[in-house]
Amino acid sequence: MFFIFLLSFIFIVDLVIPTKEQTLLEAYKQWRERADSKVCCDYGLHIAITHWNEQVAKDMEILTKEKGVNSFKVFMAYSDTFMLHDDEIFQIFSKCRELGAIAMVHAENGLVIKELEKEMLKLGITGPEGHLLSRPEKLEAEATNRAITIAEQARCPLYVVHIMSKTAADKVQEVRLKGQVVFGESNVASLGTDGSQYFNKCWRHAAAHVVSPPLRNDPTTGPYLLDLLANGSLSTTATDHCTFNGNQKALGKDDFRKIPNGINGIEDRLSVIWTKGVETGKLDINQFVAITSSNAARIFNMYPKKGRIAVGSDGDCLIWDPQATKTISFSTHHQACDFNIFEGFQCHGLPIITIVAGKIAYENGQLNAIQGSGKYIETTCFTDYIYQKLNKREQLREQIIKQQKIEREPYTGEVIDAKKSVSNGDLKTSPKNQTIHSNHELPAAGFHNRPATRAGARNLFDSSFMLSGEQWDDGNLRKTTRVQQPPGGQSKGLW
Ligand SMILES: *[C@@H]1O[C@H](CO)[C@@H](O)[C@H](O)[C@H]1NC(C)=O
Numbered sequence: 001m002f003f004i005f006l007l008s009f010i011f012i013v014d015l016v017i018p019t020k021e022q023t024l025l026e027a028y029k030q031w032r033e034r035a036d037s038k039v040c041c042d043y044g045l046h047i048a049i050t051h052w053n054e055q056v057a058k059d060m061e062i063l064t065k066e067k068g069v070n071s072f073k074v075f076m077a078y079s080d081t082f083m084l085h086d087d088e089i090f091q092i093f094s095k096c097r098e099l100g101a102i103a104m105v106h107a108e109n110g111l112v113i114k115e116l117e118k119e120m121l122k123l124g125i126t127g128p129e130g131h132l133l134s135r136p137e138k139l140e141a142e143a144t145n146r147a148i149t150i151a152e153q154a155r156c157p158l159y160v161v162h163i164m165s166k167t168a169a170d171k172v173q174e175v176r177l178k179g180q181v182v183f184g185e186s187n188v189a190s191l192g193t194d195g196s197q198y199f200n201k202c203w204r205h206a207a208a209h210v211v212s213p214p215l216r217n218d219p220t221t222g223p224y225l226l227d228l229l230a231n232g233s234l235s236t237t238a239t240d241h242c243t244f245n246g247n248q249k250a251l252g253k254d255d256f257r258k259i260p261n262g263i264n265g266i267e268d269r270l271s272v273i274w275t276k277g278v279e280t281g282k283l284d285i286n287q288f289v290a291i292t293s294s295n296a297a298r299i300f301n302m303y304p305k306k307g308r309i310a311v312g313s314d315g316d317c318l319i320w321d322p323q324a325t326k327t328i329s330f331s332t333h334h335q336a337c338d339f340n341i342f343e344g345f346q347c348h349g350l351p352i353i354t355i356v357a358g359k360i361a362y363e364n365g366q367l368n369a370i371q372g373s374g375k376y377i378e379t380t381c382f383t384d385y386i387y388q389k390l391n392k393r394e395q396l397r398e399q400i401i402k403q404q405k406i407e408r409e410p411y412t413g414e415v416i417d418a419k420k421s422v423s424n425g426d427l428k429t430s431p432k433n434q435t436i437h438s439n440h441e442l443p444a445a446g447f448h449n450r451p452a453t454r455a456g457a458r459n460l461f462d463s464s465f466m467l468s469g470e471q472w473d474d475g476n477l478r479k480t481t482r483v484q485q486p487p488g489g490q491s492k493g494l495w
């Protein structure tokens with residue numbers, strides 16, 4: 001006799017990425033038209049924002065208020081196409097908060113990656129290993145930290161998509177423990193395989209794993225991310241499913257930068273996570289359901305219609321056989337792709353029946369799904385799960401800031417524009433005769449004859465002290481007789 005139970009989140013949330021010529025609304029419509037006649041289960045949409053202006057802000061408003069979109073994604077990577085700068089990201093995050101939406105981020109430092117890619121090519125590395133070598137873990141952790149910091153300043157809830165490394169996950173864990181509303185999503189690829197694949201001798205095999213951020217070349221990353229999923233530091237497991245056949249990946253056969261990014265994941269997600277998580281004792285069954293289903297339903301405000309089996313919830317569930325086994329292979333999978341990144345993976349735990357909207361859509365290998373039977377699900381903003389505490393904090397913040405305002409007598413003395421007098425060649429000093437030291441604003445002519453500072457010490461910009469530790473007069477034997485200003489303080493005597 002085997003043990004059977006139910007799961008309850010049969011739902012896809014796809015990402016709409018507008019082209020440069022498209023408005024957000026046009027792209028949304030295009031995705032709806034493509035999907036509505038074909039979907040076999042309910043679906044929702046996240047919208048990517050790849051440029052920023054007034055029109056985009058207006059479209060965000062329409063999408064949230066009229067089209068059932070409650071999440072927007074920004075990219076810190078892909079510097080030539082999708083990447084936004086920190087000020088734009090701040091403005092988008094602020095807009096998300098105003099609308100009650102959740103911000104999503106692809107966190108990698110796009111500008112530095114671009115430079116490292118050039119370096120790899122210069123060193124003659126053109127294969128898929130160059131993809132990993134030009135996207136070090138630190139650039140993921142740095143951008144994750146930056147996104148979290150910007151979200152904190154904008155007081156916006158943040159969802160960090162496809163976290164692929166330990167250090168990026170640690171950043172999320174750290175701020176969650178302090179109460180910031182941040183969610184981390186892991187990717188089934190990073191739980192089921194790793195970045196050693198980029199060094200495979202077979203170009204096709206290595207290229208098949210190209211995805212950003214890359215899989216890390218460290219077999220302990222997957223188990224570590226599972227630990228964080230188990231203790232609530234990370235919240236969800238997604239797929240980033242976006243497959244390309246070998247001949248499509250071959251666009252980058254001579255230059256890893258041109259390999260289309262994308263991997264498979266949807267079909268094998270549950271079995272891979274069950275095998276790596278539940279079979280190893282890292283996750284119990286309830287945690288498994290939470291990270292694969294109900295947490296996502298809560299964050300994107302579909303709970304309890306989705307993510308729960310109860311009266312009033314949608315009739316979506318599946319019957320799971322934890323003892324069933326299979327070996328994953330592209331030759332038997334149902335995905336439109338000639339490669340499977342989990343090829344040869346031995347699964348324990350398989351779905352035997354899938355029920356969508358009360359009808360059996362899959363049973364013992366037979367697919368009975370009805371095209372067009374799925375519906376677009378509108379997701380509303382200001383979900384209590386996220387915004388209840390954020391709204392409260394917002395009220396308190398205003399009070400606290402207002403309390404910090406200082407009432408002062410107005411200044412009635414003389415007002416001098418120091419910048420103007422400097423550029424007139426008239427180096428004025430302040431009442432205490434402190435020289436104005438702004439290296440950026442002073443004209444070059446003023447640089448060499450700048451007077452000593454108030455204490456008689458030399459300005460670091462003018463001094464002969466070098467940050468490297470080298471001194472301009474290192475060759476001078478009489479050096480010890482000179483009175484120098486040592487770093488970090490003044491010295492009255494000889495040294
Ligand atoms: C979660 O698990 C990780 C990995 O074992 C550990 O480092 C971390 O301290 C745990 N966090 C919490 C909040 O328990």
Ligand SMILES: *[C@@H]1O[C@H](CO)[C@@H](O)[C@H](O)[C@H]1NC(C)=O
Nearest residue numbers: 427428429430431432433434
């Ligand atoms: C500032 O410098 C001017 C010109 O050298 C001098 O006349 C004046 O007394 C100085 N003021 C103070 C406060 O030292």
